[in-house]
Amino acid sequence: NDYGIKRLRYPNRTTMAPLDTSSLSIVRDPNKCILCGLCVRVCKEKQGIGVWDFKNRGSRTDIVAAMDQPLSESACINCGQCIAVCPTGALTSNSSSIQEIWAAIRDPKKTVVCQIAPAPRAALGEEFGLGSVDVTKKVVTALRKIGFDKVFDTVFTADMTTIEESNEFLSRLVKGENLPLFTSCCPGWVKYAEEFHPELLSNLSSCRSPQQMFGAVLKKKYAKELGIAPQDMFVVSVMPCTAKKYEAKRPEFTTEGAYDVDAVLTTVEAARMIKEAGIIFNTLEESEFDQPMQQATGSGVLFGTTGGVMESVIRYVAGKLLNAEGRVDVEFTRGMEDTKIASINVGDNKLNLAVVNGLSATEALIQKIQSGELDVQAVEVMACPGGCVGGGGQPFQNDNEHR
Ligand code: SF4
Structure with a gap:
């Protein structure tokens, strides 16, 4: 009344919609969604998932009642391309693994092992303002400083994937099946x-995949060599990919009841952990991956x-x-x-x-x-x-x- 307002055309919302954390890969905050449709568009046009438009993908449940599908029950393939185009941060990667990793690093009973794929390494250089340079050896130092006991190169198992897949291809060619x-x-x-x-x-x-091959090698073989139970080894992978979070939790990828890969960090999340640890990335010394899985070919790097x-x-x-x-x-x-x-x-x-x-x-x-x-x-x-x-x-x- 003091301001002479006669009618509230757009009353403010008084309740906050809950976050959708049902997906292993993506978190959706409906309160930030402005219904621009870019996520739906990239999903339809780039990924060909066009069967439902906005409906049944979830979104602003307070505005359109039909959009009430949790992400985990939609046709989402966890690739995270919607995150890349969302202009408001309504879609982000599911970063819950960061807290799990800090807890594992603090746990004296756990041996915490990290593998890093080829694609995040150049991207981390850009993330820390160094441009498109190879910062692999600085990344290895940063991961050790964070607290990982061992740091390995996923290229090692990319080579294994090449060998396995090539032999499978040759065998299918011979049999014609x-x-x-x-x-x-x-x-x-x-x-x-x-x-x-x-x-x-x-x-x-x-x-x-190379991620899961490395997880299996670490939990089934390397843990034995270190004389520890697979449950006492915590395996983390640094990947360019939100779908790898979902892949790691597939029930077939376990050893003695423990996941072969316990937690997956995206490139963005790995950078966040490096910053949280107070590490000045640009001044880091360089260091090498750990043995015995340090040897790899240039071929595996191409997987990126x-x-x-x-x-x-x-x-x-x-x-x-x-x-x-x-x-x-x-x-x-x-x-x-x-x-x-x-x-x-x-x-x-x-x-x-x-x-x-x-x-x-x-x-x-x-x-x-x-x-x-x-x-x-x-x-x-x-x-x-x-x-x-x-x-x-x-x-x-x-x-x-x-x-
Ligand atoms: Fe994308 Fe690579 Fe992950 Fe496939 S594996 S969803 S191409 S980042």
């Missing part, structure tokens, strides 16, 4: 296949971008088929186009191959394969644009400073 082989190291793609293409599951490679898995596998397959004599040209795997298709000759064998990133492009490729328009023997799929370097856990894409 379950072709084309689809790669299985991207958990966003694996979940998409489970939800939308169960008929393709026998075509997926049976290999674990689209085409890298295919390039590694075909190089290895060619080495086997040609008995290490001669070279194959795998140039087609490089570059950021969403779909790359090529036929290459490896000795007397002609291999038809495809590399695809983004699930919209993947869906189009699957339609061509299933209609008979395209005949390929192996397909690399990465859910995120450009592969893992464009993962939902990477810093500051699209100048979004709210992540």
Whole structure:
């Protein structure tokens, strides 16, 4: 009355909507949502998940009653591309693992071990203002200073994935079954296949992703070598990926009742922990990964971008088929186009191959394969644009400073 206001056209809300923490990968704060629709758009256009529009994805439950689906019950594949475009911070990665990791570091009974994938290393340089330089050795020092007992390079098990997947591909080629082989190291793609293409599951490679291979090596082998129970080892991975949080909690990835990977940090969360620990990153000395899993090839580093898995596998397959004599040209795997298709000759064998990133492009490729328009023997799929370097856990894409 003092101000002469006659009518409140937009009354303020008096209640706060609860956070949706149902997803292992993504937290949604409906109070910050401005219904801009960018998350729905990226999910439909890039990831091809267009069946529900806003409805049943969740969101402002106070505004539209139909949007009451918890994220964990929606068709979300946990890739986190919605986080990368949300302008208000209504969608963020589920960072609950940070507290678990601090608790494990403080627990004298736990041996806390960290593995770090290729993609976060360059991104951490950018996060700390050093530009696109290789800061791998500084990152190793920072992780040790945080309190990790051992720091390993996921490239070690990327090499193992290459060997396993190549042998599986060769075996399927000989038998002529379950072709084309689809790669299985991207958990966003694996979940998409489970939800939308169960008929393709026998075509997926049976290999674990490098993250899960490392978890298994650490819990099943390395813990024994150290003389500790798998339950007393706490394995953390630093990944560019929010879907890896979901992958780590899949029930098949356990040893004696303990998860092979206990907690996953995105690149952004790893940077946050380094800052929380008061570490001045730019002044750190450099140091090496721990032995005995320090040895790795340059091939495993390629896993960070689209085409890298295919390039590694075909190089290895060619080495086997040609008995290490001669070279194959795998140039087609490089570059950021969403779909790359090529036929290459490896000795007397002609291999038809495809590399695809983004699930919209993947869906189009699957339609061509299933209609008979395209005949390929192996397909690399990465859910995120450009592969893992464009993962939902990477810093500051699209100048979004709210992540
Ligand atoms: Fe994760 Fe890489 Fe797959 Fe994206 S492309 S969901 S970052 S594994």
